[in-house]
Amino acid sequence: MNVIAEDEEPCSKNFSSxxxxxxxxxxxxxxxxxxxVEGCIPFLHGSQGCxxxxxxxxxxxxxxxxxxxxxxxHEESAIFGGSSNFQxxxxxxxxxxxxxxxxxxxxxxxxxxxxxxxxxxxxxREKHGPRVTAPIVTVSTASYRGTHIDGFHAAVKALVDxxxxxxxxxxxxxxxxxxxxxxDLRLLKEIITDFGLNYTLLPDYSETMDGETWLxxxxxxxxxxxxxxxxxxxxxxxxxxxGRTLATGETAGACLLKKFSVxxxxxxxxxGIRESDAFFQLLSELSGHPxxxxxxxxxxxxxxxxxxxxxxxxEKRAIVYGEEDLVIGLASFLCEIGVTPVLCATGxxxxxxxxxxxxxxxxxxxxSLVKERFDFAEIAETAPxxxxxxxxxxxxxxxxxxxxxxxxxxVGFPIHDRIGGQRVLHLGYRGAQELYDRVVNALLDAKxxxxxxxxxxL
Amino acid sequence: xIELLPERRAQVVRKAAGTPAADxxxxxxxxxxxxxxxxxxxxxxxxxxxxxxxxxxxVHGPIGCAAYTWDIRGALSSGPELHRHSFSxxxxxxxxxxxxxxxxxxxxxxxxxxxQPKAAFIYSTCIVGLIGDDxxxxxxxxxxxxxxxxxxxxxxxxxxxxxxGYRAACEALYKLVGTGDLSGISPHSVNILGEFNLAGETxxxxxxxKRMGVEVVACITGxxxxxxxxxxxxxxxxxxxxxxxxxxxxKMMERDHGLPFKRVSYFGLEDMSAAxxxxxxxxxxxxxIMFRAQQLVREEIGAIYPELQRYKQKLVGKKAAIYVGGxxxxxxxxxxxxxxxxxxxxxxxxxxxxxDYRQLQEISDPGTIIVDDSNPLELAKFCLEKDVDLFIGxxxxxxxxxxxxxxxxxxxxxxxxxxxxxxGMLNFAREVYASVASPVWQFAPRRASRGKEAIGT
Numbered sequence: 001m002n003v004i005a006e007d008e009e010p011c012s013k014n015f016s017s018x019x020x021x022x023x024x025x026x027x028x029x030x031x032x033x034x035x036x037v038e039g040c041i042p043f044l045h046g047s048q049g050c051x052x053x054x055x056x057x058x059x060x061x062x063x064x065x066x067x068x069x070x071x072x073x074h075e076e077s078a079i080f081g082g083s084s085n086f087q088x089x090x091x092x093x094x095x096x097x098x099x100x101x102x103x104x105x106x107x108x109x110x111x112x113x114x115x116x117x118x119x120x121x122x123x124x125r126e127k128h129g130p131r132v133t134a135p136i137v138t139v140s141t142a143s144y145r146g147t148h149i150d151g152f153h154a155a156v157k158a159l160v161d162x163x164x165x166x167x168x169x170x171x172x173x174x175x176x177x178x179x180x181x182x183x184d185l186r187l188l189k190e191i192i193t194d195f196g197l198n199y200t201l202l203p204d205y206s207e208t209m210d211g212e213t214w215l216x217x218x219x220x221x222x223x224x225x226x227x228x229x230x231x232x233x234x235x236x237x238x239x240x241x242x243g244r245t246l247a248t249g250e251t252a253g254a255c256l257l258k259k260f261s262v263x264x265x266x267x268x269x270x271x272g273i274r275e276s277d278a279f280f281q282l283l284s285e286l287s288g289h290p291x292x293x294x295x296x297x298x299x300x301x302x303x304x305x306x307x308x309x310x311x312x313x314x315e316k317r318a319i320v321y322g323e324e325d326l327v328i329g330l331a332s333f334l335c336e337i338g339v340t341p342v343l344c345a346t347g348x349x350x351x352x353x354x355x356x357x358x359x360x361x362x363x364x365x366x367x368s369l370v371k372e373r374f375d376f377a378e379i380a381e382t383a384p385x386x387x388x389x390x391x392x393x394x395x396x397x398x399x400x401x402x403x404x405x406x407x408x409x410x411v412g413f414p415i416h417d418r419i420g421g422q423r424v425l426h427l428g429y430r431g432a433q434e435l436y437d438r439v440v441n442a443l444l445d446a447k448x449x450x451x452x453x454x455x456x457x458l
Numbered sequence: 459x460i461e462l463l464p465e466r467r468a469q470v471v472r473k474a475a476g477t478p479a480a481d482x483x484x485x486x487x488x489x490x491x492x493x494x495x496x497x498x499x500x501x502x503x504x505x506x507x508x509x510x511x512x513x514x515x516x517v518h519g520p521i522g523c524a525a526y527t528w529d530i531r532g533a534l535s536s537g538p539e540l541h542r543h544s545f546s547x548x549x550x551x552x553x554x555x556x557x558x559x560x561x562x563x564x565x566x567x568x569x570x571x572x573x574q575p576k577a578a579f580i581y582s583t584c585i586v587g588l589i590g591d592d593x594x595x596x597x598x599x600x601x602x603x604x605x606x607x608x609x610x611x612x613x614x615x616x617x618x619x620x621x622x623g624y625r626a627a628c629e630a631l632y633k634l635v636g637t638g639d640l641s642g643i644s645p646h647s648v649n650i651l652g653e654f655n656l657a658g659e660t661x662x663x664x665x666x667x668k669r670m671g672v673e674v675v676a677c678i679t680g681x682x683x684x685x686x687x688x689x690x691x692x693x694x695x696x697x698x699x700x701x702x703x704x705x706x707x708x709k710m711m712e713r714d715h716g717l718p719f720k721r722v723s724y725f726g727l728e729d730m731s732a733a734x735x736x737x738x739x740x741x742x743x744x745x746x747i748m749f750r751a752q753q754l755v756r757e758e759i760g761a762i763y764p765e766l767q768r769y770k771q772k773l774v775g776k777k778a779a780i781y782v783g784g785x786x787x788x789x790x791x792x793x794x795x796x797x798x799x800x801x802x803x804x805x806x807x808x809x810x811x812x813x814d815y816r817q818l819q820e821i822s823d824p825g826t827i828i829v830d831d832s833n834p835l836e837l838a839k840f841c842l843e844k845d846v847d848l849f850i851g852x853x854x855x856x857x858x859x860x861x862x863x864x865x866x867x868x869x870x871x872x873x874x875x876x877x878x879x880x881x882g883m884l885n886f887a888r889e890v891y892a893s894v895a896s897p898v899w900q901f902a903p904r905r906a907s908r909g910k911e912a913i914g915t
Contacts, residue, residue, distance in 0.1 A: 015572075017565035018521060018548035025522025047584055047615035048488055049498025053526035056853050065857040067834050072490045073616040078588060085490045092463055092491030096835055108520045109584040109616060112554060143520035144549050144585075214861050215903035217460070217838050377543070396528075 019377030022321055022396070023347030025143035027105045028054045029152030029179065031068050034103030034137075036185075036203025037159065038224035041099045043069040043136075045086055045115060046107025061414040061421045062182070062209040065221060069093045069102075073109055082110060086120045087128065094133045097219050100227055102136040105155065111142035135227075137162045147348050149323045152179045153243075156202055156252045160233050166260055167235035172198040173286055174239040174262065176252045178269060178325060179413065182210035182422040187430060191280075194294065195287040200229040200236065202252065210422040234260040238286055240279075243325040244268045244356035245348075268360050269325050270427050271435070272333025273302065275360065279428070298429040305433065306337055309440040314338040316443060319383055319400075321345040321374070321393040322412045326426075328357045330392060330411070333432060335363040339439070342386040345374035376400060390442055395421075405450075407442040411435065460839040465489045469830040471819065479819035484810055484830040487619060493833040495781070495854050496808045498615035500583055501527075502623020505871060506703050507579050507611065507630065509654050509679045510687075511535035514575035516545040518562050518593060519583030523615070524548075531871040532656040536681055540575055549585070559591050566600045566608065576684035577607040579630060587614040607684070609633055620783075621702065621809050628707040631678065631687060635711060638688025646741045647673040647693040649717075651708055652700030653724065655680030656871060659878035663724055666758075666879065670750045672737050678704065691715040695740050697722045697733065702784040702809050723786060724878040725886070726794035731755045758880035766798070769887040774799030776847040776894055781829075781837055781855055782869060785810030785818060791850055791869065792821055798887055803844035806832050834858050847894050863902030865893035 027044055031054050034042040044051045051070040058066045071089040073082055090102060106115060117138040125132055139158035141151040156176055177188055185206035192199045207223025233239070233252075239262050241253035246266060253264035270279035276299075280291045316339050320330050324346045331341045341364060344357060354370040369382065380400040391401040392409040395417045401408040415421030425431040444458055462470060466489055471480045488494035500517075504527050507515065517524035528544030535541065547565050549558050562580070570578060578600075582593055593610045601608035609630045613623050648667065653660055660680035667674050675693040676686035696708045696719035708719035720740070722733035734755060738748040778800050780791050785807040792802045805818060806829035818828050827840050838858050841849065849859035852870030859866040867889050869877065877886045899905045 015565070015568050016547070016561050017516065017569060018524070018546045019569075020528060020544050021521050021525045021546060021548065023521060024525050025520060028522070043491075047498045048494055048496055048619075049501050049615045050522065051493075052495065052497040052501070052854070053522065057526055059853055059857055063857065063860075065834065065861060067493050069491050069493050070488075072488050072494070073584075074487050075617055078584075078616055088489075089491030092465075092489060093493075096461070096463060096491070096493075107584070108522075108554075109588070112585045112588045142551070143522045144551050144554050147521075213863060213902045213904075215907060217842060217862065219460070219835060399529075 018375050020375050020396075021347055022345060022375050022379065024057070024148035026141035026146050026148060026151030026154070027107055027143065028057065029148040029150065030103065030105035030139050030141045030155035031066075032058060032179065032205065032209075033152055033155035033159070033203045034105075035066065035208050036205035036224050037101060037103065037230070038226045039100030039220055040103050040224065041067060041069060041093055041097050041220055043071070043089065043093060043102050043104045044107055045071045045082060045104055045117070046073055046109040048072045050107045057414065060416045063419070063422070064209050064211060067097075067220070078109065078113060081113065082115055083120055083123055087124050090124055090136065091128060091131055094131070099134050099220060102134055103155065104136050104138045105141045105151070106139070107141070108143040111140065135163075147323075149179055149325075149348060153246065153249065153251055157250060157255050159202060159230055160252045161255050161259075163227065163230045164234035164256060164260065165231045167232070169237055170198065170232065170235050172200060172232060172236045174233045174236045174253070174256065175199055175201045176239065176241040177201065178242045179323060180269070180427060181424050182206045183425040184427045184431065187425060187428055191295065191428060192283065194292045195283045195289055197283065197287050200233050201225060202230060202233070234262065236262050238263045238265060240265045240267065240282060242267055242269045244328055244360055245324045245350045245352040247352065247356070268332065269329035271329030272336050272432050273299070273429070274336065275329055275332055276428050276432060295429060298433070302429045302433045302436070305436060309436065310338055312440050312443055315340055316389040317342045317387060319343045319345070319379065319386065319388045319391045319397075321379060321391075321397055324348045324350055324353045324356070326412050328353075328360045329426070331357055331364060332361040333435065334392075335361045337436060337439075340365060341368055342388060343369045343371065343379070343382060345369075345371045345379055347373065347375060349373045390439070390446070392439070407446045409435075409438050409442050460835050462836060463489060463492060466492060466836070470836070471828050473819050473822045473824050473826045473828060475824035479816040481812055482815040482828070482830045484812060484815060485619070485621065488831055493835070494831055495833060496620055496831060498620065499618050499623040499626065500581060500613040500615045502620035502703070503581060503611045503613035503627040503630075504623070505531070506624055506627035507679060508541055509533035509535070510579075510682045510684065511541045512538045512576040512683050514540060514545065514569055514573055514578040515581070516547065516565065516569065516578060517581045517583060518547045518558065518586050518591070519549055520585065521546055521548045523581070523583045531654070532874050533654050533871070534658050534681065535655075536661070537683070540573060545569060554585060554589055557589055557591055558586065559596050562591065562593065563596050563600060566596070567603065570600070570604045570606065575606065577609060577634065579609050579611050581611045581613045583613070584615040587617065607634060619809070624703040625706050628704065628710070631707055632710050634684060634687045636688075636691050636715065638685060640689055640692035643675055643689070643692040644673040645694065646671060646744060646747060647675050648695045648697050648737055649675050649690045649693045650677040650680070651696055651698045651719070652704035653677055653680045653878070654871070657874050657876040659724070659876045659882065662876060662879040662881060666734060666754060667737065669754050670734060670738060671744070671747050672741065678707070691717060693717065695720065695737065697737065699723055699786075700784055701786045702811070721786070723790040725787065725790035725882065727759060727797060727880065727883050728793055729790045730878070730880055730883070731759075762880055762884040765884060766887050769891045770797075770799045772891055772895060776800045777803045777844060778848040778850060779804035779837070779841050779844065779846045781806045781832060781849070781851045783808045783852070785814030787869070788818060789821060792818075794883060794886060795890075798890060800848070800890070802826060803846055804829070804837075804840040806830060838862065848890060863899055863904040865896070865899070867893045
């Protein structure tokens with residue numbers, strides 16, 4: 001087990017406990033990534049509950065099947081090691097699902113007893129060679145180390161680290177988008193295709209986690225990044241990775257740079273105008289083509305609408321929360337349109353958060369609160385004095401917003417109290433347009449609702 | 459196409475006419491890699507204790523277990539709402555290496571000072587057992603310091619199944635039972651065990667008993683307060699609904715306090731009426747209780763019967779699959795569906811016992827598939843084979859149904875409509891009707907293709 005010194009840091013919180021966490025556990029992120037790979041089934045090495053809880057949590061957002069296998073530890077496995085359960089579990093999953101890949105993530109239980117995953121894989125092949133019909137990618141996701149977003153990035157990295165192959169450099173581009181919506185993934189594919197680029201998008205759960213109703217039963221929903229495309233990431237001409245807090249991280253892009261010298265381009269999540277401009281600019285350079293007219297028009301309409309609505313949002317006060325890079329993107333966008341993010345909070349603790357946030361959102365006032373390792377109880381306690389006009393983030397902020405009788409604009413993950421969380425668009429000019437319309441209309445709605453006059457013309 | 463794993467075959471039976479019920483090898487750990495719909499020991503404890511609204515519930519472990527159980531149940535409270543928070547020691551790597559006792563103690567002292575709960579439940583998660591934290595000792599110390607009961611719940615996820623979690627919850631609850639003041643309790647009094655006030659169901663039931671002249675001392679744990687649990691041994695009868703979770707507590711109370719218990723169910727007209735009559739029969743020293751119970755049943759059924767009949771006309775002949783946590787609920791659902799003219803073609807549970815499955819086979823129609831500890835592939839296979847129109851289950855089963863163009867009715871902890879009581883039966887019928895009769899199914903590919911076959915195109 002690697003000891004990370006940062007956990008020792010004293011923290012200035014009033015409570016030793018976390019109250020209403022603004023984060024989830026590491027294996028959740030890994031499971032979502034694995035469902036974004038074609039024919040891949042997530043497999044958790046640990047207790048039965050981990051897979052069931054994570055399934056329920058993801059299903060409630062995406063409203064799609066989410067099968068996650070478990071090695072289902074019992075007392076003996078915790079004492080003598082989970083090797084036999086792992087073997088039985090892996091073989092059963094291969095037999096039942098005929099997957100192309102198993103994505104095996106550890107849990108805190110497996111990590112604490114020091115399970116050696118490469119050895120378990122070795123034992124499995126040694127003992128059951130012919131019955132091992134699918135490759136297995138492993139990722140270490142102890143939930144006492146990091147949050148769901150760390151598990152997400154770790155799984156993407158594990159996939160390229162364990163599956164990418166060297167080869168003659170192609171013209172293709174790798175895109176590692178981070179934890180975005182299914183609609184965002186579809187948009188990214190559309191954009192890259194319109195630039196005339198070949199690409200590997202990893203993960204791609206745009207179809208698996210937002211798919212159609214079936215004529216015939218599908219054991220694993222179709223769609224996802226093909227294994228061949230993951231193998232080809234080692235010979236791509238460049239990697240594009242979203243996430244300003246990942247600068248020093250051991251990510252998929254960093255791994256491909258190190259192993260196969262694939263140049264890595266790190267951008268912020270393209271939320272809002274300037275972060276999207278940077279993305280389109282990069283694609284333009286990589287493809288040698290200007291931004292297609294379609295997107296120039298989208299940008300143009302967006303700017304036009306910002307002007308139409310600027311008075312409704314100017315100096316409105318927002319509380320923004322969620323994963324670090326999502327908050328950075330949202331804050332950058334809100335500052336662009338004249339909204340003041342008065343609190344930017346995350347349950348993560350990359351220690352890059354404030355620095356990266358202020359770089360992305362130079363207009364953010366110096367006295368805006370920026371909080372790592374924050375939880376929803378702290379958000380709720382901090383909020384009243386900040387007099388926010390609205391909240392923007394996952395549905396888990398609903399009660400805090402409701403207590404203050406201000407609207408919540410639901411974005412990110414999870415959205416458990418509305419339909420369509422997987423279809424919320426955040427990225428690019430089109431995503432900014434959707435976000436902008438929703439923010440403005442939420443504010444107009446609140447104004448109308450709280451007015452005694454009842455104007456129908458605003 | 460979908461094959462049952464060899465390890466799983468014995469846990470699936472088909473009711474055959476005229477043969478004795480088969481014994482299912484239930485109650486065992488789920489098969490690794492089978493994608494069981496079950497959760498873990500922690501989940502069992504957490505769901506049972508969750509509705510106690512004036513207690514602090516703190517999950518000792520890394521963040522996941524607390525995060526996934528934050529404000530997820532529809533269990534309502536008429537007073538405090540402490541249960542809707544999620545408190546976790548959020549163990550980090552250094553805690554795992556050096557132990558989490560200090561952090562737990564500090565967390566407890568701070569939270570108790572801030573939230574002023576009447577008691578605290580401390581749930582142990584998987585790794586607490588491994589890193590050797592003496593949670594019992596911390597609880598004792600904090601209990602002495604703060605003057606409230608601080609109760610460890612031994613719910614390490616891997617130490618058994620969800621049922622062991624129920625048992626651990628009962629053990630923790632039992633430490634409270636017998637410590638409260640019994641004055642003023644009526645000789646005609648009951649406790650309701652295994653009813654969780656989802657969508658206010660406890661309130662509906664309390665009203666029925668009140669109208670009969672029977673006092674409900676404690677509902678465990680729907681809308682429960684610590685004080686109710688402390689004095690619940692003063693009731694004269696325990697009515698146990700969710701028997702899988704609460705029979706253990708009822709047995710301990712019978713053993714030590716001489717309190718008899720009866721299994722009841724509050725779902726469906728027959729079971730609901732029977733539950734009221736059980737209590738009335740028990741208090742036969744006052745025949746007016748039975749008289750009032752009969753009157754109540756007549757009134758309540760009379761009020762909803764015409765509308766139920768309307769739904770029945772639309773639903774008659776439709777087929778359903780049921781997969782729920784506890785088997786006892788499945789009995790009621792089979793009967794309730796029958797009342798609506800519907801047939802149950804598949805029925806299963808996560809935690810049923812031998813006797814439950816025998817009884818299920820007895821009440822089922824020939825050909826019905828009965829299954830223990832199933833998984834998505836099996837459930838899909840059975841739904842396709844039986845070509846059901848409706849699936850009754852929880853969130854994890856919903857996409858299986860929807861993807862195949864099958865209606866779905868949520869009968870789990872997350873639901874927000876009361877389904878218990880007479881009024882609950884009406885809500886249930888409405889929901890079944892809405893699930894089956896919606897025009898959207900005409901567009902679902904499986905349904906659409908069936909329509910084409912029928913008209914020969």
